[in-house]
Amino acid sequence: MIPTISFVVLILALAFQVIGLLARPRVWNVLASVLLPISALGLIADLVLRSIRISFVAVTNTYEALVFFSAALGVVLSGMQFHAYRQRDAAQSRSHGAVPYVVFGGSLLMMLLLALASSPLVPDAVRPPVPALRSGWLVMHVSLAFIGEAFFAVSFVSAIIGLTTPDTGRRVQMDRMTYRSIAIGYPIFTIGALIFGAVWAQSAWGRYWGWDPKETWALVTWLTYTLYLHLRISGGGKKRAASITAVVGFLFTLFTFFGVNYLLTGLHSYS
Amino acid sequence: MRSALKRMSTVLSSVRFAVILIAFIALMSAIAAGIPQSRSPEFYLSRFDGLGRVILSLGFHQFFRSWWFLLPIALFTLNLLLCTIKRIRRHRVGEPIAVYGPDVIHIGILLLIAAGLMTLGFREERRIVLAEGQTAQLPGDYWVTLTSFDTISYADGSPRNWQSELDVSRSGNPPETRFVGVNSPLRIGSVRLYQYSHGREVTVRVSGGNEEISLAVGDRFAISGDVFDVERIDTEAQILVVRNTGTGAAVQLGTGARIGDAQVLGLSSRPVSVLLGVRDLGLLPAIMALSLIILGLVITFGRKIMMQIREDS
Numbered sequence: 001m002i003p004t005i006s007f008v009v010l011i012l013a014l015a016f017q018v019i020g021l022l023a024r025p026r027v028w029n030v031l032a033s034v035l036l037p038i039s040a041l042g043l044i045a046d047l048v049l050r051s052i053r054i055s056f057v058a059v060t061n062t063y064e065a066l067v068f069f070s071a072a073l074g075v076v077l078s079g080m081q082f083h084a085y086r087q088r089d090a091a092q093s094r095s096h097g098a099v100p101y102v103v104f105g106g107s108l109l110m111m112l113l114l115a116l117a118s119s120p121l122v123p124d125a126v127r128p129p130v131p132a133l134r135s136g137w138l139v140m141h142v143s144l145a146f147i148g149e150a151f152f153a154v155s156f157v158s159a160i161i162g163l164t165t166p167d168t169g170r171r172v173q174m175d176r177m178t179y180r181s182i183a184i185g186y187p188i189f190t191i192g193a194l195i196f197g198a199v200w201a202q203s204a205w206g207r208y209w210g211w212d213p214k215e216t217w218a219l220v221t222w223l224t225y226t227l228y229l230h231l232r233i234s235g236g237g238k239k240r241a242a243s244i245t246a247v248v249g250f251l252f253t254l255f256t257f258f259g260v261n262y263l264l265t266g267l268h269s270y271s
Numbered sequence: 272m273r274s275a276l277k278r279m280s281t282v283l284s285s286v287r288f289a290v291i292l293i294a295f296i297a298l299m300s301a302i303a304a305g306i307p308q309s310r311s312p313e314f315y316l317s318r319f320d321g322l323g324r325v326i327l328s329l330g331f332h333q334f335f336r337s338w339w340f341l342l343p344i345a346l347f348t349l350n351l352l353l354c355t356i357k358r359i360r361r362h363r364v365g366e367p368i369a370v371y372g373p374d375v376i377h378i379g380i381l382l383l384i385a386a387g388l389m390t391l392g393f394r395e396e397r398r399i400v401l402a403e404g405q406t407a408q409l410p411g412d413y414w415v416t417l418t419s420f421d422t423i424s425y426a427d428g429s430p431r432n433w434q435s436e437l438d439v440s441r442s443g444n445p446p447e448t449r450f451v452g453v454n455s456p457l458r459i460g461s462v463r464l465y466q467y468s469h470g471r472e473v474t475v476r477v478s479g480g481n482e483e484i485s486l487a488v489g490d491r492f493a494i495s496g497d498v499f500d501v502e503r504i505d506t507e508a509q510i511l512v513v514r515n516t517g518t519g520a521a522v523q524l525g526t527g528a529r530i531g532d533a534q535v536l537g538l539s540s541r542p543v544s545v546l547l548g549v550r551d552l553g554l555l556p557a558i559m560a561l562s563l564i565i566l567g568l569v570i571t572f573g574r575k576i577m578m579q580i581r582e583d584s
Contacts, residue, residue, distance in 0.1 A: 131453035
């Protein structure tokens with residue numbers, strides 16, 4: 001019930017965002033910016049209730065992972081909106097004029113993730129985790145990985161806007177937003193997905209790395225964002241290549257999450 | 272000659288070279304992830320037809336031990352090492368500690384690569400299958416005896432944890448009771464024991480010398496000149512499903528079944544705990560490397576984020 005309410009609230013937020021972007025009266029943006037965090041809080045509440053029922057942190061199957069990812073993205077987007085609101089009187093608008101576009105794109109991604117979570121492809125039964133998943137390292141691995149990926153989602157949207165806009169000023173704004181998002185998401189993802197993942201693998205299976213398809217694709221994703229950061233510091237004309245890399249990086253993130261589960265088999269086939 | 276060496280050093284330590292190597296390693300790893308690794312040649316030929324021959328001849332079936340992977344990694348290591356040395360030499364006394372952040376990350380990655388090579392060369396693992404009362408020897412003159420294997424269940428009956436209770440003794444000392452469970456490994460001397468799985472061990476009696484063979488899933492055995500892998504044990508139906516490693520054919524063995532000149536006289540089974548004993552010289556360096564990388568990330572990106580916040584305010 002709660003995820004359904006959150007989904008409906010998110011749809012409303014999206015509708016108000018569209019009206020706000022097209023018709024411009026401030027009230028629609030304000031309504032949308034209130035509804036988005038409410039939706040995210042609803043998803044968090046659902047995860048808390050599931051956790052209480054299974055007596056473990058509810059991030060151990062695909063459904064819970066999708067809801068967590070959506071909630072994390074919702075929190076990040078809400079934070080961006082709040083930050084833009086606080087900076088609204090800044091002498092230079094920097095990236096804040098473009099925030100509503102990025103928030104809209106991020107909200108669309110949130111909606112897609114939740115739509116997938118509610119599809120028949122993803123069972124949502126409340127079940128306690130199997131023995132291999134009962135680990136604090138697993139909880140930290142999954143939660144930090146998805147928090148990092150929430151920032152990557154923001155960079156994905158801002159990179160696409162930056163690559164497709166004819167406005168030079170907006171391109172600079174989006175480049176800055178892409179960089180900032182990745183600068184926050186990259187260390188969180190590295191620590192969560194790779195480092196804590198390796199620690200959990202060592203305690204569960206006796207080896208910290210095994211070239212499992214999921215591990216390999218997480219490494220490919222990490223290498224892609226590492227490539228982004230190094231392209232960005234190369235300077236010169238590399239900013240466009242860096243933005244393309246940011247887009248590809250998030251597509252790899254999605255493949256690591258979904259594609260590996262359904263197309264490639266391995267030890268990691270939990271979520 | 273000196274200027275040629277200097278030019279080579281500049282190229283080898285450049286960010287551009289790093290970018291090329293990172294992209295190449297990412298691309299090749301992505302391709303390799305789609306190819307099941309370390310299977311038999313028959314597997315690739317039957318699954319991939321002509322492409323299977325290409326996979327085998329290029330070594331893609333063992334990609335992460337092949338030159339396709341190890342050479343770029345070697346070049347990347349050289350690039351990272353030269354770049355790190357160059358960066359550290361460029362730092363001036365009195366600079367804030369935060370500028371060393373990327374260097375700490377790079378040193379962590381170099382140490383991690385070294386740890387990976389140590390693991391590749393010096394990791395040993397052994398599956399230890401124990402029924403209650405059975406004993407196994409570990410390196411360092413340790414002996415472990417399984418006293419009990421327990422399944423701890425949730426209220427709905429599904430498994431919450433599997434745990435082995437062991438008596439651990441050494442060189443005539445009185446035994447100590449220790450536990451190993453899923454996600455709760457046990458360190459005994461230089462070996463770490465993991466609760467790998469559990470199952471049933473089947474004892475097969477065959478004709479021709481009253482031979483008795485004890486088998487668990489994954490074991491390999493030979494009878495009448497043929498070698499078989501145990502794929503499945505159905506204790507209710509008293510059937511063992513094995514695969515002939517030569518022909519690839521699956522065979523069901525029950526009482527009365529024939530294998531070449533031998534005949535199965537009977538099957539009996541008992542529960543077993545399957546432990547994995549691991550010794551890995553690369554583990555400690557890997558832990559140190561990962562800790563350095565975390566430290567470097569916090570220093571580097573903490574500084575970047577603080578700079579962005581100051582820029583906003």
